Amino acid sequence: xxxxxxxxxxxxxxxxxxxxxxxxxxxxxxxxxxxxxxxxxxxxxxxxxxxxxxxxxxxxxxxxxxxxxxxxxxxxxxxxxxxxxxxxxxxxxxxxxxxxxxxxxxxxxxxxxxxxxxxxxxxxxxxxxxxxxxxxxxxxxxxxxxxxxxxxxxxxxxxxxxxxxxxxxxxxxxxxxxxxxxxxxxxxxxxxxxxxxxxxxxxxxxxxxxxxxxxxxxxxxxxxxxxxxxxxxxxxxxxxxxxxxxxxxxxxxxxxxxxxxxxxxxxxxxxxxxxxxxxxxxxxxxxxxxxxxxxxxxxxxxxxxxxxxxxxxxxxxxxxxxxxxxxxxxxxxxxxxxxx
Amino acid sequence: xxxxxxxxxxxxxxxxxxxxxxxxxxxxxxxxxxxxxxxxxxxxxxxxxxxxxxxxxxxxxxxxxxxxxxxxxxxxxxxxxxxxxxxxxxxxxxxxxxxxxxxxxxxxxxxxxxxxxxxxxxxxxxxxxxxxxxxxxxxxxxxxxxxxxxxxxxxxxxxxxxxxxxxxxxxxxxxxxxxxxxxxxxxxxxxxxxxxxxxxxxxxxxxxxxxxxxxxxxxxxxxxxxxxxxxxxxxxxxxxxxxxxxxxxxxxxxxxxxxxxxxxxxxxxxxxxxxxxxxxxxxxxxxxxxxxxxxxxxxxxxxxxxxxxxxxxxxxxxxxxxxxxxxxxxxxxxxxxxxx
DNA sequence: CTGAAAGCGCTTACAG
DNA sequence: CTGAAAGCGCTTACAG
Numbered sequence: 001x002x003x004x005x006x007x008x009x010x011x012x013x014x015x016x017x018x019x020x021x022x023x024x025x026x027x028x029x030x031x032x033x034x035x036x037x038x039x040x041x042x043x044x045x046x047x048x049x050x051x052x053x054x055x056x057x058x059x060x061x062x063x064x065x066x067x068x069x070x071x072x073x074x075x076x077x078x079x080x081x082x083x084x085x086x087x088x089x090x091x092x093x094x095x096x097x098x099x100x101x102x103x104x105x106x107x108x109x110x111x112x113x114x115x116x117x118x119x120x121x122x123x124x125x126x127x128x129x130x131x132x133x134x135x136x137x138x139x140x141x142x143x144x145x146x147x148x149x150x151x152x153x154x155x156x157x158x159x160x161x162x163x164x165x166x167x168x169x170x171x172x173x174x175x176x177x178x179x180x181x182x183x184x185x186x187x188x189x190x191x192x193x194x195x196x197x198x199x200x201x202x203x204x205x206x207x208x209x210x211x212x213x214x215x216x217x218x219x220x221x222x223x224x225x226x227x228x229x230x231x232x233x234x235x236x237x238x239x240x241x242x243x244x245x246x247x248x249x250x251x252x253x254x255x256x257x258x259x260x261x262x263x264x265x266x267x268x269x270x271x272x273x274x275x276x277x278x279x280x281x282x283x284x285x286x287x288x289x290x291x292x293x294x295x296x297x298x299x300x301x302x303x304x305x306x307x308x309x310x311x312x313x314x315x316x317x318x319x320x321x322x323x324x325x326x327x328x329x330x331x332x333x334x335x336x337x338x339x340x
Numbered sequence: 341x342x343x344x345x346x347x348x349x350x351x352x353x354x355x356x357x358x359x360x361x362x363x364x365x366x367x368x369x370x371x372x373x374x375x376x377x378x379x380x381x382x383x384x385x386x387x388x389x390x391x392x393x394x395x396x397x398x399x400x401x402x403x404x405x406x407x408x409x410x411x412x413x414x415x416x417x418x419x420x421x422x423x424x425x426x427x428x429x430x431x432x433x434x435x436x437x438x439x440x441x442x443x444x445x446x447x448x449x450x451x452x453x454x455x456x457x458x459x460x461x462x463x464x465x466x467x468x469x470x471x472x473x474x475x476x477x478x479x480x481x482x483x484x485x486x487x488x489x490x491x492x493x494x495x496x497x498x499x500x501x502x503x504x505x506x507x508x509x510x511x512x513x514x515x516x517x518x519x520x521x522x523x524x525x526x527x528x529x530x531x532x533x534x535x536x537x538x539x540x541x542x543x544x545x546x547x548x549x550x551x552x553x554x555x556x557x558x559x560x561x562x563x564x565x566x567x568x569x570x571x572x573x574x575x576x577x578x579x580x581x582x583x584x585x586x587x588x589x590x591x592x593x594x595x596x597x598x599x600x601x602x603x604x605x606x607x608x609x610x611x612x613x614x615x616x617x618x619x620x621x622x623x624x625x626x627x628x629x630x631x632x633x634x635x636x637x638x639x640x641x642x643x644x645x646x647x648x649x650x651x652x653x654x655x656x657x658x659x660x661x662x663x664x665x666x667x668x669x670x671x672x673x674x675x676x677x678x679x680x
Numbered sequence: 681c682t683g684a685a686a687g688c689g690c691t692t693a694c695a696g
Numbered sequence: 697c698t699g700a701a702a703g704c705g706c707t708t709a710c711a712g
Contacts, residue, residue: 053706055707082413082419086439114435118435283599287627346689346690376697394689
């Protein structure tokens with residue numbers, strides 16, 4: 001049998017109150033005699049007492065748990081963020097429930113409801129942006145929430161994103177400096193602000209350099225079945241713009257898939273092409289030593305998300321749903337690595 | 341304010357009992373009039389009622405939550421398993437708490453205690469094998485537990501591993517068939533059974549083919565700081581055995597690091613070397629099209645872990661700590677992809 | 681210095 | 697057909 005406070009109290013012929021004070025470390029504060037404290041602690045150890053945190057949470061209204069919802073746990077970017085969030089949360093005494101929305105709006109809604117029902121103290125979320133009914137509900141209820149990677153301009157939330165436009169701009173500008181004139185962009189889901197901003201940065205770099213933004217150099221690969229889509233997009237680019245001399249990939253996944261394409265088509269990408277990509281994976285430095293990358297600040301994202309969320313959690317009830325709540329928006333710069 | 345059963349009961353001048361029956365879907369079973377049921381459901385919707393699952397769990401002793409402890413969430417193998425576990429758990433109405441032990445024994449112990457305190461119904465664990473005090477406690481308490489990736493021969497638990505010896509044997513045998521005679525092994529943490537078995541498979545393949553197991557062809561890279569360690573190990577192999585004509589990497593991480601080495605040393609690994617590796621990452625097929633790989637059955641691992649665990653959870657109390665409990669040990673085969 | 685009691689929000693025998 | 701009551705395992709005013 002599991003031992004409870006009551007068991008210890010009965011064993012020692014004390015009240016649950018006393019046992020509770022001692023075990024929660026507030027024995028001195030309550031002026032409980034050292035002798036009693038020792039007896040209680042020893043008995044707890046002997047009976048291998050472990051507090052039931054569910055009961056504590058039900059009583060205090062605090063679960064010391066935060067919920068993290070990711071579009072995909074197995075994606076390297078999100079799993080790195082998850083790691084940072086977990087470490088930082090643990091440092092503050094919080095543990096983590098993790099769910100994957102699989103980029104499905106309805107799943108995301110379900111996860112949010114589930115987390116609330118399980119009484120998490122707050123939620124960190126990389127939204128799918130497909131359906132936001134439950135997110136809106138969180139906002140309305142002033143539920144502690146931090147959104148990252150993507151955000152909603154029309155919703156009042158804390159959010160953390162990277163400087164998509166600026167990083168893209170600088171990467172592409174670098175390619176231009178290095179002599180590229182016909183730079184293709186390979187991107188995905190353009191309806192996401194993230195991707196839209198990256199495309200905008202690409203366009204600005206070209207325009208500022210007096211280069212045209214040529215639709216023939218635009219490659220789009222829908223996320224579902226992106227393997228073939230990347231191939232198709234690249235085939236189209238090479239057909240319509242055989243003079244292409246640079247590639248800007250808006251995600252690491254697209255870049256990796258492109259490498260497979262180049263390899264299959266026997267194109268030596270490391271010769272005569274300017275290359276740039278958002279987010280880095282270990283293999284990249286071998287696959288394309290000359291690839292210029294914008295490194296996602298996963299540590300900053302994770303740590304800041306937890307910091308913001310805990311700030312909100314502490315303030316709960318205080319400001320609560322007042323309209324003049326302060327929302328922090330963080331636009332983190334990527335670290336740019338120029339390699340060619 | 342959050343609405344509770346009591347709020348609905350008062351609003352409708354019913355008892356909490358009635359409301360509870362209706363909302364838990366057992367209204368008909370309890371013979372509650374349709375009219376009342378409708379009123380309750382409508383009221384719940386109107387007041388945006390969400391049950392407090394903590395309270396339910398405290399009452400029923402079931403949290404419908406399972407804990408997953410991984411050596412590292414951001415490693416592609418573990419994060420893929422996490423994804424499978426989450427999907428399968430969700431299918432059965434369970435949610436997931438995830439922690440990373442960072443391969444530290446004490447951290448692992450802390451995580452286990454925390455999960456128990458938070459009343460998870462069971463734990464799935466890829467152990468660090470460093471300190472196992474809490475794991476032993478789980479076993480003693482007949483706490484639902486499934487161990488994967490590594491296991492303890494001296495501990496009675498369910499476990500899931502892959503056929504490390506056999507897969508390694510077949511990979512290396514394949515290299516031999518293809519003509520390699522001086523095959524090096526690059527491995528890590530030899531005290532882990534996993535790695536030991538892989539080394540054993542390598543040795544058996546050589547021995548059966550009448551080839552010597554040459555210490556000069558043995559490369560070991562400790563996990564901490566493995567970047568430099570891999571480099572050092574490979575330098576040593578090339579120095580002592582310049583006639584090396586094949587490489588067997590016991591993990592994808594080692595292989596990726598080795599590619600960086602080869603690239604730095606300007607060695608064309610795709611020419612004249614037999615290559616094999618356990619676990620596959622997307623980049624590999626581009627980096628080394630001729631790499632033979634054993635694919636980890638992440639789906640099988642995840643699904644079976646959940647299945648075994650749920651079996652245990654259902655039986656709790658029944659067999660409980662009886663010594664004649666049945667333990668399932670699953671040795672899953674890897675899918676072998678021969679590419680050269 | 682210690683304890684009796686109420687309460688967190690549910691579920692579930694038991695009673696009528 | 698519906699309800700009063702006890703209990704899950706804690707915490708915490710309040711009292712003495």
